[in-house]
Amino acid sequence: MSEERSLNFIEEIVEADLASGKHKSILTRFPPEPNGYLHMGHAKSICLNFGLAKKYGGQTNLRFDDTNPVTEDTEYVDSIKEDVQWLGFNWANELYASDYFEQLYGFAVDLIKKGLAYVDDSTSEEIAAQKGTPTQPGVASVYRSRSIEENLELFADMRAGKYKDGEKVLRAKIDMASTNMLLRDPIIYRIKHAHHHRTGDAWCIYPMYDFAHGQSDSIENITHSICTLEFIPHRPMYDWCIENLGIFPSKQYEFARLNMTYTVMSKRKLLQLVNEGHVTAWDDPRMPTISAMRRRGFTPESIREFCDKIGVAKRENLIDFGLLEFCVREHLNKIAQRRMVVFDPLKVTISNYLNESETLSSENNPEDENGGNRAVPFTREIYIEREDFMEVAPKKYFRLAPGQMVRLKSAYIIKCDDFVKDAEGNITEVRCSYIPESKSGNDTSGINVKGTLHWVSAAHAIPVEIRLYDRLFTEENVGNAEGDFKDYINPNSLQVIAKAYAEPALAEATLADRFQFLRKGYFCLDKDSTANKLVFNRTVTLKDTWAKVNR
Numbered sequence: 001m002s003e004e005r006s007l008n009f010i011e012e013i014v015e016a017d018l019a020s021g022k023h024k025s026i027l028t029r030f031p032p033e034p035n036g037y038l039h040m041g042h043a044k045s046i047c048l049n050f051g052l053a054k055k056y057g058g059q060t061n062l063r064f065d066d067t068n069p070v071t072e073d074t075e076y077v078d079s080i081k082e083d084v085q086w087l088g089f090n091w092a093n094e095l096y097a098s099d100y101f102e103q104l105y106g107f108a109v110d111l112i113k114k115g116l117a118y119v120d121d122s123t124s125e126e127i128a129a130q131k132g133t134p135t136q137p138g139v140a141s142v143y144r145s146r147s148i149e150e151n152l153e154l155f156a157d158m159r160a161g162k163y164k165d166g167e168k169v170l171r172a173k174i175d176m177a178s179t180n181m182l183l184r185d186p187i188i189y190r191i192k193h194a195h196h197h198r199t200g201d202a203w204c205i206y207p208m209y210d211f212a213h214g215q216s217d218s219i220e221n222i223t224h225s226i227c228t229l230e231f232i233p234h235r236p237m238y239d240w241c242i243e244n245l246g247i248f249p250s251k252q253y254e255f256a257r258l259n260m261t262y263t264v265m266s267k268r269k270l271l272q273l274v275n276e277g278h279v280t281a282w283d284d285p286r287m288p289t290i291s292a293m294r295r296r297g298f299t300p301e302s303i304r305e306f307c308d309k310i311g312v313a314k315r316e317n318l319i320d321f322g323l324l325e326f327c328v329r330e331h332l333n334k335i336a337q338r339r340m341v342v343f344d345p346l347k348v349t350i351s352n353y354l355n356e357s358e359t360l361s362s363e364n365n366p367e368d369e370n371g372g373n374r375a376v377p378f379t380r381e382i383y384i385e386r387e388d389f390m391e392v393a394p395k396k397y398f399r400l401a402p403g404q405m406v407r408l409k410s411a412y413i414i415k416c417d418d419f420v421k422d423a424e425g426n427i428t429e430v431r432c433s434y435i436p437e438s439k440s441g442n443d444t445s446g447i448n449v450k451g452t453l454h455w456v457s458a459a460h461a462i463p464v465e466i467r468l469y470d471r472l473f474t475e476e477n478v479g480n481a482e483g484d485f486k487d488y489i490n491p492n493s494l495q496v497i498a499k500a501y502a503e504p505a506l507a508e509a510t511l512a513d514r515f516q517f518l519r520k521g522y523f524c525l526d527k528d529s530t531a532n533k534l535v536f537n538r539t540v541t542l543k544d545t546w547a548k549v550n551r
Helices: 009-020 040-055 074-086 097-113 124-130 148-159 209-219 229-245 267-275 290-296 300-310 321-335 504-508 545-550
Strands: 027-030 059-064 094-096 117-120 169-172 187-191 205-207 224-228 251-255 337-339 345-350 358-363 373-378 381-385 405-408 413-421 427-434 462-469 494-502 515-517 521-525 534-540
Touching: 009 040, 009 224, 009 251, 027 040, 027 224, 040 059, 040 074, 040 224, 040 290, 040 300, 059 074, 059 097, 074 290, 094 097, 097 117, 097 148, 097 169, 097 187, 097 205, 097 209, 097 229, 117 148, 148 187, 169 229, 187 209, 205 209, 209 224, 209 229, 224 229, 229 251, 290 534, 300 321, 321 521, 321 534, 373 504, 462 504, 504 534
Parallel strands: 027 059, 059 094, 224 251, 337 515, 345 427, 462 534
Antiparallel strands: 117 169, 169 187, 187 205, 345 381, 358 373, 405 413, 413 427, 462 494, 515 521, 521 534
């Protein structure tokens, strides 16, 4: 559970609105554009919008901002819905800006009738030049004085498909001298002869975001429209449309977006990484997308806890990716099943073990008193990690070495008697003897050893592929780094161990399971797995090794 914390500034606003009677209940919305997969920045927004509604007994709409048919797709719609539900939230209504195309068109007609919008034949370059600069006022378009009747006719002709893309636009008539450049007669409708994923070819004109957003909020009676800080300059346009249309007064509030170290939070840049093959897909476990986090083994509980810890602020800051990993470790330590997997196997023969095999018992999770135990087969020949044996060991080396003893996890104490080398001098086998009275849980040997090793029975081991993921970038603040952001891609962000050996219990692993491979880290089964080949992704290491390496 998170510790008690003070209210953030948005919660203070909500509580004041409810206390004053301004709103009897709150209705928020999460309005993604379906032009890519959601990333961790969206996770923060999801947790904020849905979390506010849940805390104050309100509701949240999921509304897809599908006003740009060129970049949008139902694939993204489906992935967004899956991500929101996986994070643990349910929406009151599934809505689309395209649901409102007729109403939005009607709003635009109303503005024309009020003399507050006009059809402009200028090119995009001419309109940009007309806007002026932050220190110089804009210049009115020659088409700004068109009559209401002519504008109504031209706008109807735009809808009817009489003009080509870019041939005409509809602009709001506001103030060409405004200090806010976005109020200098912004474009509110443009022509796009493109197939829409929901409305097909019914429309060839589409509203701009600044026109569709506030009105969509108003149509739904959204009480608190929560955006990130870059939308502060857009708020006057949001308010202008609502005021001049005389519709429900939704109100926009802004908070600092999530920026994390060693990654990027830009759909455009993430799409670039996918299209140029720097990663395998949107859900490549190195990506900061929610689907990638899920595939890598992050839990929704840990992501919600992370979003709660970073809070809601009014100023931009850079959040350490290590904080997210800390939250993941904290949760996985409580729920992950313990298993033994040997990454770099070295054969150990226990010469005085004469049984064919026996079944030992090992706890699934020492943090869970109801976690129970699992059966682990033990045989004369086992595998240990190659790094757990040294021919010449230094002082305070508590693993296996000639004459030294160690405990095998949940099994026996063994002593190294000898070892075998091949022609190249590589150690190929370690020969040991075991202490029969030292069985874990029933040790009467009286022998104390300082080292405990994980191991796998050679006869029962199942081969698995291990994928070790690390930071995608080597630069902490990629967004502010010089040059192309792709220059900072970490060449060691993925290491593949093609054939590790796992205890047989892992043969039953499912995609929903979470594991701690003893002494190795936290892992989960990957969707690339088949009946003949299991693939496991490392979610996170047991400790924060990155900070030590890069300090």
